[in-house]
Amino acid sequence: MAGTGWRLHGDGRSVRPGEVVAPDERLAWPRTVGIGLQHVVAMFGSTVLVPALTGFPVATTLFFSAVGTALFLLVTRNRLPSYLGSSFAFIAPILGSSAGSATGGILVTGLLLAVVGLVVHLAGSRWIDLVMPPVVTGTIVALIGLNLAPAAWGTTEDSGFRADPVTGVITLLAIALTSVLFRGLLGRLSILVGVVVGYVVAAARGLVSFEAVESAAWFGLPTFTAPHVDVSDLALFLPVVFVLVAENVGHVKSVAAMTGRDMDPLAGRALFADGLATTLAGLGGGSGTTTYAENIGVMAATKVYSTAAYWVAAVTALVLSFSPKFGALIGSIPAGVLGGAATLLYGMIGILGARIWVQNKVDFSDPVNLTTAAVALIVGIANYTFTTSGGLSFEGIALGTVAAIGIHHLMRVVGRARGTTAVS
Numbered sequence: 001m002a003g004t005g006w007r008l009h010g011d012g013r014s015v016r017p018g019e020v021v022a023p024d025e026r027l028a029w030p031r032t033v034g035i036g037l038q039h040v041v042a043m044f045g046s047t048v049l050v051p052a053l054t055g056f057p058v059a060t061t062l063f064f065s066a067v068g069t070a071l072f073l074l075v076t077r078n079r080l081p082s083y084l085g086s087s088f089a090f091i092a093p094i095l096g097s098s099a100g101s102a103t104g105g106i107l108v109t110g111l112l113l114a115v116v117g118l119v120v121h122l123a124g125s126r127w128i129d130l131v132m133p134p135v136v137t138g139t140i141v142a143l144i145g146l147n148l149a150p151a152a153w154g155t156t157e158d159s160g161f162r163a164d165p166v167t168g169v170i171t172l173l174a175i176a177l178t179s180v181l182f183r184g185l186l187g188r189l190s191i192l193v194g195v196v197v198g199y200v201v202a203a204a205r206g207l208v209s210f211e212a213v214e215s216a217a218w219f220g221l222p223t224f225t226a227p228h229v230d231v232s233d234l235a236l237f238l239p240v241v242f243v244l245v246a247e248n249v250g251h252v253k254s255v256a257a258m259t260g261r262d263m264d265p266l267a268g269r270a271l272f273a274d275g276l277a278t279t280l281a282g283l284g285g286g287s288g289t290t291t292y293a294e295n296i297g298v299m300a301a302t303k304v305y306s307t308a309a310y311w312v313a314a315v316t317a318l319v320l321s322f323s324p325k326f327g328a329l330i331g332s333i334p335a336g337v338l339g340g341a342a343t344l345l346y347g348m349i350g351i352l353g354a355r356i357w358v359q360n361k362v363d364f365s366d367p368v369n370l371t372t373a374a375v376a377l378i379v380g381i382a383n384y385t386f387t388t389s390g391g392l393s394f395e396g397i398a399l400g401t402v403a404a405i406g407i408h409h410l411m412r413v414v415g416r417a418r419g420t421t422a423v424s
Contacts, residue, residue, distance in 0.1 A: 006024055006025055006026035006308045007024060007025045007026070008026065008027075008028070009021045009025040009026060009027055012026075012027050012028035013027065013028060013031065015304065020258070020259060021303065021304040021306050022261070022305060022306070023078065023080065023081050023259065023261075023305050024078065024306075024307075025306055026306040026309070027306070032306060032308050032309050032312060033312050034192070035298075035302055035304050035312070036308075036309040036310065036311070036312025036316060037192060037312070037313075037316060038192040038298055039295050039298055039309060039310065039313040040316050040317060040320070041191065041195055041341075042083075042191065042295050042297065042298045042341075042345060043085045043292050043294055043313070043317075046085055046086065046088075046292070046294055047061065047065050047085040048061070048062065048086075048331070050090065050287045051287055054090070054091060054094040054102070054287065056094075056102075056285070057222060057223050057285065057286075059322075060222040060223055060225075060284065060286045060321075061086055061281070061286045062317055062320060062321040063222045063284075063286065063322075064280055064284060064286035064289070065083075065084055065085050065086065066314045066315070066317035066318035067277070067280060067318065068273075068277025068278070068281065068289045069082070069083050069084045069310060069313065069314040069317070070314045070315075070318075071277050071280070072084050072270070072273040072277060072291075073307055073310055073311060073314070074273075075269050075272060075273035075276070076266050076270060078307040079263075079307070080269070080270055080307070081255060081299065081305045081309070082251060082270070082292070082295070082310065083291070083292045083294075083295045083310055083313055083314075084273075084274060084277050084289040084292065085289060085292040085294070086287045086290075087240070087244065087247070087278075087288050087290035089240045089244065089247075089398065090106060090109075090237075090287055093105055093233075093237045093240060094106075094287070097233040097237075098230055100228045101228050101230035102233075103225060103226075103227035103282050103283075104227045104229030104230060104233070105282075106237070106278060106281060106282035106286075106287065106288045107227045107229065107278075107279055107283060108237060108282070109237045109238070109240050109244075109278060109282070110277070110278030110279030110280070110281070110282055111275065111279055112238070112241045113241050113244050113245070113271060113274060113275030113278060114272050114275025116241065116245060116271050116275070117268050117269065117270070117271030117274070117275050118268065118272055119268075120267055120268035120271055121267075121268025121269060121271075121272060125264040125265060125267045128264065128267055129264070132249060134360035134362050135357065135362045135368075135373060135404075135408065136372060136404045137249065137253040138353045138354065138355075138356035138360070138362065138373070139353060139373045139376045139377060139400075139404045140246055140249075140250045140353070140400070140401050140404055141253060141254050141349065141350075141352055141353035141356060142349075142350045142351075142352075142353025142373075142377060142380075143350075143353070143397065143400040143401075143404075144247070144353075144380070144397055145293060145297075145346050145347065145348070145350035145351075145352070145353065146346070146349075146350040146377065146380060147381060147383060147396045147397050148293070148346040148349070149346060149347075149350075149381065151346070152343045152346050153339065153343075154335065158335060159335050160335055160338070160342070161336060161340060163334070163335035163336050164202065164207060164334060164335065164339075166205075166336070167198050167202045167205070167207065167334060167337055167340065168198075168336040168339045168343070169340065170198055170201050170340070171194050171198030171337050171339075171340030171341055172344060174193060174194035175193070175194030175301075175340070175341065176190075176194075178190040178193045178194060179301065190301060190302075191297075191301055191345070194340070194341060195333070195337055195341055198336070198337035198340055199333055199337055202334040202336065202337055207336075208332055208333075212328040212331065212332065213328045216324040216325040217324050217325060218325050219322060219323060221322065222321055223285065224284045225284065225285030226283075227282050227285075240288070242398070242402075243398045243401070244278075244290055245271060246397075246398075246401040247290045247291060247293075247397075248267070248271050248274055248290070249271075251270070251293070252264065253356060254349075254352050255299075255305065257352060257356045257359055258300060258305060258355075259305050270291065274290060274291065277289045293346075293349050294345055295313075296349055297344070297349055300348045301345075301348065357373075367411070368408060368412055368421055369408075371411060372408040372411070373404070375403050375404075376400045376403040376404035376407070377400070379399050379400040379403050380397055380400030383395055384399050384400075385399075386399060
């Protein structure tokens, strides 16, 4: 149903093999709460990483992430499960902008994305299929997950899986074994269980520091900052709109592939909602948002696509944004634990891209499809980087998206003109 209620899936306690819990369904509330908490765990590390890198207040960003997610669910009428977390696409323009003007750039980016969403909603989503056919969308989804592979391993020696391979392996094994050893709630909460197991093991080995947790206050208000628009910096933020469009469309396609439902009519609403959420963040001093790939991995693992779980996640994140102590607790999770969980989650995102190809029967004997996927995947996985004369950098996901769209349509046009490819 498109309203605010959810039908109970089966007996509300389990999901039979081959079935999924649809967006308009839910499990029993205790189980739904558990799934929602798992989404919080999945998004938290990445959501707080962006403000940590850019100097934005972590609590403020978490606050607008929660509000943005609730807004997204309302705008999409509870039909499209998604969590809106901090977008990595904003890191480069924020760091490249003059002091204090980043919030204005985020604000304008959000407004432009909202306009794009309105156009898509009013004009229909058919043109998205023409611009981004299954070979392109599958490639984009795949490269988003595979581009994150270095982050799972660790970009430095004290981050990711390699920071503590022993804890990473234990966490990963705990997730994998929990999903097949247990039925019902524990089986569906395999990622959360794995993270808890990894955390306990790391603590027992003396690898967890509780100093920050002990000194943090239980309650504290996020700080809000009014936006400042510097016209000279806006050019840094405009390309982000394209990246957000690609990420949102990729999310819509991924959820459609996982649930077997046509989500294209919601693409405009998704873009509009993300635009509004980013606009609000810019108005209050938070980082811009996007639909989160990390939570796609959770849905793939649990087979639960209920938007009720995302309401739980949004409310939980909102409450946590007022608790510095909890933020410190989450921040104490060792890198090895996060790396172990990320190894599975990011890989699942990559496989979902391949699933889009399979479900849409993409023909890779066609050189257009083969070249489109081959080039874009390497660009995304290797994280090709292009830096403009103004110092703005475009990296793997953005460049891979451009490559997928550009190569596909260039080869298709030339092939049709020469009669060397089939008309499709």
